[in-house]
Amino acid sequence: MTDRATPPMKALYQQLILDHYKNPRNRGELEPDENTVEIHVRNPTCGDEIRLQLRVEDDRIEDIKFLGDGCSISQAAVSMMSTILKGKELDEAFGVARRFTGMMHGDEGAAKDPALGNLRSLAGVSKFPVRVKCALLGFEALQEAMKKSRGGRPG
Amino acid sequence: MPMASPATRPTPAPGPEVRTGPSGERPGGSGPELDVEAVRAHFPILHQEVNGNPLVYLDNAATSQKPLAVIEALEGFYRRDNANVHRGLHELSRRSTERYEGARGHVASWLGVEDPGEVIWTRGATEAINLVARSWGDSHLSEGDEILLTELEHHSNLVPWQMLAARTGARLRYLELDDQGELILDELPRILEGGRVRIAAISQVSNALGTLNPVAEIARQVKAHGGLVLVDGAQGAAHAPVRIPELGVDFYAFSGHKMCGPTGIGVLWARRELLEAMEPYQGGGDMIDEVHRDHSTWAQLPYKFEAGTPNISGAVGLAEAVRYLNAVGAERILAHEQRLVRRTMEALEAMPGIRLFGPSDPARRAGVVSFTMKGTHPHDIATILDSEGVAIRAGHHCAQLVMKRYGVAATARASFYLYNSDADVDRLVESLATVQEIFG
Numbered sequence: 001m002t003d004r005a006t007p008p009m010k011a012l013y014q015q016l017i018l019d020h021y022k023n024p025r026n027r028g029e030l031e032p033d034e035n036t037v038e039i040h041v042r043n044p045t046c047g048d049e050i051r052l053q054l055r056v057e058d059d060r061i062e063d064i065k066f067l068g069d070g071c072s073i074s075q076a077a078v079s080m081m082s083t084i085l086k087g088k089e090l091d092e093a094f095g096v097a098r099r100f101t102g103m104m105h106g107d108e109g110a111a112k113d114p115a116l117g118n119l120r121s122l123a124g125v126s127k128f129p130v131r132v133k134c135a136l137l138g139f140e141a142l143q144e145a146m147k148k149s150r151g152g153r154p155g
Numbered sequence: 156m157p158m159a160s161p162a163t164r165p166t167p168a169p170g171p172e173v174r175t176g177p178s179g180e181r182p183g184g185s186g187p188e189l190d191v192e193a194v195r196a197h198f199p200i201l202h203q204e205v206n207g208n209p210l211v212y213l214d215n216a217a218t219s220q221k222p223l224a225v226i227e228a229l230e231g232f233y234r235r236d237n238a239n240v241h242r243g244l245h246e247l248s249r250r251s252t253e254r255y256e257g258a259r260g261h262v263a264s265w266l267g268v269e270d271p272g273e274v275i276w277t278r279g280a281t282e283a284i285n286l287v288a289r290s291w292g293d294s295h296l297s298e299g300d301e302i303l304l305t306e307l308e309h310h311s312n313l314v315p316w317q318m319l320a321a322r323t324g325a326r327l328r329y330l331e332l333d334d335q336g337e338l339i340l341d342e343l344p345r346i347l348e349g350g351r352v353r354i355a356a357i358s359q360v361s362n363a364l365g366t367l368n369p370v371a372e373i374a375r376q377v378k379a380h381g382g383l384v385l386v387d388g389a390q391g392a393a394h395a396p397v398r399i400p401e402l403g404v405d406f407y408a409f410s411g412h413k414m415c416g417p418t419g420i421g422v423l424w425a426r427r428e429l430l431e432a433m434e435p436y437q438g439g440g441d442m443i444d445e446v447h448r449d450h451s452t453w454a455q456l457p458y459k460f461e462a463g464t465p466n467i468s469g470a471v472g473l474a475e476a477v478r479y480l481n482a483v484g485a486e487r488i489l490a491h492e493q494r495l496v497r498r499t500m501e502a503l504e505a506m507p508g509i510r511l512f513g514p515s516d517p518a519r520r521a522g523v524v525s526f527t528m529k530g531t532h533p534h535d536i537a538t539i540l541d542s543e544g545v546a547i548r549a550g551h552h553c554a555q556l557v558m559k560r561y562g563v564a565a566t567a568r569a570s571f572y573l574y575n576s577d578a579d580v581d582r583l584v585e586s587l588a589t590v591q592e593i594f595g
Contacts, residue, residue, distance in 0.1 A: 003592075004588065004589040004592050005539070005542075005589055005592065005593050006206070006207075006542050006543070008206075008542055009538075009539055009542050009589075009593065012538070013535070013539075013593050013594075018593075018594065018595075022530070045550070046534060046549075046550050046551075046565065047550060047551050047555075047558070047564040047565050048534075048564075049564075069564050070532060070534075070564070071532035071533075071534040071535050072531075072532060072535050072594075073534075073535075075532075128538065131534070131538065134534070
């Protein structure tokens, strides 16, 4: 990190976030089969987009891939999300989504929850209200995808 | 609301001649170049800190800041003169009407048109364009007719025409952009030769790239083939000299807030015979002559298109903004912006990974510089700049066709106005260095 950046910028743009932005994990496409679901979400005001694919077998996320275009926050968040959710039960995944959403809305307890793993590095985003929607875009796709895989049942 | 009768309305008359600033001195100094420090003193909002740094406001293509003259005109109107207009049975209503119609006359003479009845107040350029698409378009277009647009347009000059095309079966045609952000005029004769273009809707200045479009030349060709021409002057009225007779167009739409005026007020200018032949856009008070149980008759121009109590203070504020900008001088403002654009482009061209969009010659632009930075999304650029007090826009700028043309989802955009200085450009460039350090 630099000498020029202010403390809030250093808190926002942590190395871990920049690393996931520059080297996204699980970026790519799954070969669609009867167990894969796909959701495409866009933020119309800024143009950020994410196409998320899940392969769900026996209520467990067996594989997860995404393609996306957008800011460092939206792309790092979906990349981190994908590493945490691979192999998780859907109910656990819904829980992670709820905790992360809570953290984005300033829940300090959520920001300390080990279940969020690397995603905790995004806690600083909650101080930038206009960027919160960027961080949540991937989770929006996730929740839609999980509902779809359960035939419409929410978590 | 109470109904107005035409008898209580004064005939709109041309406003007072353009005068210099309230003190009698020309705002921005009397030299050929703008005295920016003198101009900045007129804009109180600029003199504040944002995130610990003096504000550098470079989002003028989105909206402009307001000079004291406009702020005080609004305050003075509400302190002394406020009443509803065109119901002149008491003193305040008489004053309010006089200021409202005086504002219309003033805007008319600034536009270079003789008939203030051709100046319709709207909420802004968007409403003005929708008015034409509805009131003119619905009764003049049908299947087989064509509407000519450009790839450069703001969504406000695309979506109303798409909606009109869907209602009437008319077809949309497009003038395309070259790699420099200029409209490809060579294509125009081929598009026009079919003789089906009934209206062309083009922007005078691009909000996304800053390109100054050859509106008069396009209008000449379109009109030679029997089409009408609407110009979206949302950026043009603010950043380029406007004399409607010289443009040779049929409709001209603009917004007050982009040119130092208040939000919520704008203008549609159109030739009288076109307006006379158009149906009203909205119904209500003030736009009628007689109301019967089953029908009504319409008021004379311009009131036919001004249903309901209008934005009276907005008109007063816009007229004051016109006075101010006119006293500074549109040519001086544009030259100043182009100097800032040149300084910005030279600095950005020297930075690694920067891609500039739009004409490479600053003389071909108004004060807009759109750019991307390799490996860094425009939103991250804007957030980091904001942390240092530098306000820019990042996104598609309501011009998604432009973004698609150049294969990007978004750009960062710095846009200048008369109160921006060389120091503002330098602050922008310094903050971009922070962005590059963070994103490495």
